[in-house]
Amino acid sequence: MLQVQFIKDNREKVLVGLAKRNFKDAENIIDEVIATDENRKSTQAKLDAVLAEANKLSKEIGQLFKSGEPQKAAILKEKTATLKEESKTLAEQLATANEQLQSLLYTIPNIPNEIVPGGNSEEDNEIVFEAGSIPTLHEGAMPHWELVKKYDIIDFELGNKIAAAGFPVYKGKGARLQRALINYFLDKNTAAGYLEIQPPYLVNEASGIGTGQLPDKEGQMYHDAKDDLYLIPTGEVPVTNIYRDVILKADELPVANTAYTPCFRREAGSYGAHVRGLNRLHQFDKVEIVRVEHPENSYAALEKMVDHIKEILEELNLPYRILKLCGGDLGFTSTLTYDFEAFSTSQDKWLEISSVSNFETFQANRLKLRFKNSDGKNQLAHTLNGSSLALPRVLAALLENCQTPEGIKIPEVLIPYTGFDIIN
Incomplete structure (x- = not known):
């Protein structure tokens, strides 16, 4: 399986290699891999940010309870509940993106060495x-x-x-x-x-x-x-x-x-x-x-x-x-x-x-x-x-x-x- 970073760094080389194999619809598949990976990375970044915010709020809630401010703590708990639902949705989206990316990569053959001759059969x-x-x-x-x-x-x-x-x-x-x-x-x-x-x-x-x-x-x-x-x-x-x-x-x-x-x-x-x-x-x-x-x-x-x-x-x-x-x-x-x-x-x-x-x-x-x-x-x-x-x-x-x-x-x-x- 080709590495995503290799595909992104060597898009034209990959397309030339796939053309030597007579691989159909190569450009669309390669571009879909790149787009899916960008979506995956974006979703991962959003999920990381939401989890970090939820973790920060959890610490603040603990401090508020210790300092005798339960009403403020309750307001933050509502926010953490919202963040929890958001993180669940993002995690599902990330799993879907990872699965889509893996499925796409499984369809792409290896890139021929430069000395491999062209040909059909x-x-x-x-x-x-x-x-x-x-x-x-x-x-x-x-x-x-x-x-x-x-x-x-x-x-x-x-x-x-x-x-x-x-x-x-x-x-x-x-x-x-x-x-x-x-x-x-x-x-x-x-x-x-x-x-x-x-x-x-x-x-x-x-x-x-x-x-x-x-x-x-x-x-x-x-x-x-x-x-x-x-x-x-x-x-x-x-x-x-x-x-x-x-x-x-x-x-x-x-x-x-x-x-x-x-x-x-x-x-x-x-x-x-x-x-x-x-x-x-x-x-x-x-x-x-x-x-x-x-x-x-x-x-x-x-x-x-x-x-x-x-x-x-x-x-x-x-x-x-x-x-x-x-x-x-x-x-x-x-x-x-x-x-x-x-x-x-x-x-x-x-x-x-x-x-x-x-x-x-x-x-x-x-x-x-x-x-x-x-x-x-x-x-x-x-x-x-x-x-x-x-x-x-x-x-x-x-x-x-x-x-x-x-x-x-x-x-x-x-x-x-x-x-x-x-x-x-």
């Missing part, structure tokens, strides 16, 4: 890096949804029977490969200095608001209305919320956490051949990395996160590319995002497997996540997160790219985790 994203060789597959090579049937390692129909479409069942070597990837990702992350966390898989409304999933994405999350809890769409939500309402010491920065979690997304409206098999699921596994950084260091940290994920993909021997997302494709809370895509040879397409983002103070402002700076004052931290990695499309790319007439060969780096070197 994923077609306008900028390719900034490519690596790896696309393998040449043997005749008769299959997409992963056919391979998993052939080797009986993932059963989509059984998942549909137990739950619904988009909830696959992993079996035998498929389940072991899934577990191997999770453990490999976690080991890589902890070796890089990330503290492993095992968080809850359900979160409350305050946690959803803190990281920006609410009130923007209610329809994308599974919600238990009875307990008012949400199944997490990503490990970012519970891990980042560890630091909600926390004031860190400067020497505690950076904070670096990693977590494996299942993720749950309704993905309403996603149908068709382009989302077959593992390409899009309602439940999937992901290993997340989350950082809390000093504002001066957050962009250097973002580059280190990008390099870290590069190393993982190179060890898996997957051809991949990195895209800088354009303003029209940028997530609501992000100021700069790099997407990683692996090439699926059987499908002849790029599959998104990770997003790495810097949110600057946008989440921290919602979370009230601060640190004490060198002056001893509280300052909002910067938050970052990335997938390291999301499993379904990584697994899809591995199954398809590593297939041979003899079976699916396991990347060398995973063999110590799987205990086997081929699926056949």
Whole structure:
């Protein structure tokens, strides 16, 4: 969430940033924020003045009673009664103004970094890096949804029977490969200095608001209305919320956490051949990395996160590319995002497997996540997160790219985790 003072001090910069996002009616909303804040401040000033006057009169009434002047005291008591009613009305008006301001701020996305390219959709994203060789597959090579049937390692129909479409069942070597990837990702992350966390898989409304999933994405999350809890769409939500309402010491920065979690997304409206098999699921596994950084260091940290994920993909021997997302494709809370895509040879397409983002103070402002700076004052931290990695499309790319007439060969780096070197 943007800070009101930032909006007021940087109105034109905010409008330029929102225009890069193609955010509609930006000028009217920004001006409404400024006007609502001015009304809020004016109402607060009036309330403070009335309360101060009432407090002053209360002291005078006490003195009048002590000095034996009850009639004068009674007159002042009538005035304090009037002031009490006035303060009640002003307090209600202030609460309304605060609520209106908060609601307006929740509708405004983060401002893109200056290096974010303009554009309307994923077609306008900028390719900034490519690596790896696309393998040449043997005749008769299959997409992963056919391979998993052939080797009986993932059963989509059984998942549909137990739950619904988009909830696959992993079996035998498929389940072991899934577990191997999770453990490999976690080991890589902890070796890089990330503290492993095992968080809850359900979160409350305050946690959803803190990281920006609410009130923007209610329809994308599974919600238990009875307990008012949400199944997490990503490990970012519970891990980042560890630091909600926390004031860190400067020497505690950076904070670096990693977590494996299942993720749950309704993905309403996603149908068709382009989302077959593992390409899009309602439940999937992901290993997340989350950082809390000093504002001066957050962009250097973002580059280190990008390099870290590069190393993982190179060890898996997957051809991949990195895209800088354009303003029209940028997530609501992000100021700069790099997407990683692996090439699926059987499908002849790029599959998104990770997003790495810097949110600057946008989440921290919602979370009230601060640190004490060198002056001893509280300052909002910067938050970052990335997938390291999301499993379904990584697994899809591995199954398809590593297939041979003899079976699916396991990347060398995973063999110590799987205990086997081929699926056949």
